[in-house]
Amino acid sequence: MTLQQLRCLQAVIASQLSISRAADALHTTQPAVSKLIRSLENEIGVELFVRRGNRLVSLTDAGQEAQALSRRVLNDTRALAGLAGAGQGGGSGTLRVGTTHIHARYGLPDVIRRFSKAYPAVGLELLQGHPAQILQWVSDNAVDLGISTLPDSTPEGIVAQPAYPIPRCLIVPRRHPLLKLARVSVEDIARYPLVTYDEHFNSGWMVTREFQRRGLSPRVVVRATDANVIKAYVAAGLGVAVVQQMAVEPRRDTDLAVIDTGDLFPPSMASVSLRADQYVRGYMQDFIDMIAAGGPR
Structure with a gap:
């Protein structure tokens, strides 16, 4: 053989x-x-x-x-x-990470900056997709680890550990009528056109579920896979959106206003997923530890 x-x-x-x-x-x-x-x-x-x-x-x-x-x-x-490289000056090689746009853009930059400083000889490859794709990439060994929320089902042979929570908020254009309310409800939000994530993503189906639980069907004007696209359409006045708090950058998103939704939309949990039979190199474990310790900032 x-x-x-x-x-x-x-x-x-x-x-x-x-x-x-x-x-x-x-x-x-x-x-x-x-x-x-x-x-x-x-x-x-x-x-x-x-x-x-x-x-x-x-x-x-x-x-x-x-x-x-x-x-x-x-x-x-x-x-x-890879053992030869691992024994020389802290490790060398390539770490392949599957993740979503939201984590690649907002959750990981500080972690990757610290990791690259600690392991200059280790290259990083980021492959972006939706959570089910990411778990399949992990299962197929297309990536070494995945970082995302977990879908309803995971392939056999995958283990996952919690990394960091992902709270949500509501974004609206400046001077939007919802800004006049002392506290918004899901019913208040449903009165306005909605810009939302594709339902392959946790933030798409979870937000939809909260409306459905209350018997509400807001008019969805745009579905997207990229937080920047969602923010652009909200800023253009097409609707409002429930997004991850880490995706909002006050110094850049000056044409948006943020509304605290409290516990209306429950937070998600980002997880690190690995194959159960995965050999975890030292630098790989350090990367996982950095994610758990730091998370988005």
Whole structure:
């Protein structure tokens, strides 16, 4: 059994069982991929894929076991390959982080500044997506760790630890009628057009849920995935928005007013997610500790 066979297996699975896409990802040919998969099956004595003609249609039970075991072997191999760098002056290498725009833009800059100062030989790669994508990237080893709120379900083999809370507030244009109220209610907010997050994001579905719990259906004029886009449309007078407090920058967002919503919209919790079989390098653990200790400022 070879690492090449295991990498081929993971590439086929990551390519949604497409031999051609796996071949492209591995910079080889389709016959070579098929041969490696067959040789692995012959060596261990079981079929890993359900086939329909020449097509792979699903993993067998043994294939699902092989997926988890081969991922663990490849992860451990990467960890062993990195030991030489880890023993030289505090560590070197690349830390791949999957996160959302809101954390990349507002939650992580101070942490990354401190980490880069402590580990100048470690490169950082940020990959941005929505929470379900991020967990899948962690599961598929496309990133070393994820930072986001957690969706309703998480892939098997993922562990998560709380990082920092994310309180919310209401933003409105300057001189908006809601600013005249001593305390706003969800019913008050629902009277105005709403600019909100896409519901793939925690701040999208959670805000929607609070309106639905009260039997309210505000008119949504814009859904977006980027806090800066949401703020721009609110500033342009298209509506109001419930956003994370850390996304509001008073010195820059001078055309917006902020209203404290108290406990109308509960805070979320940012979490750090890892594979259960992940080898945690020293600098990786320090990065996680910095996130938990600092959070957004």
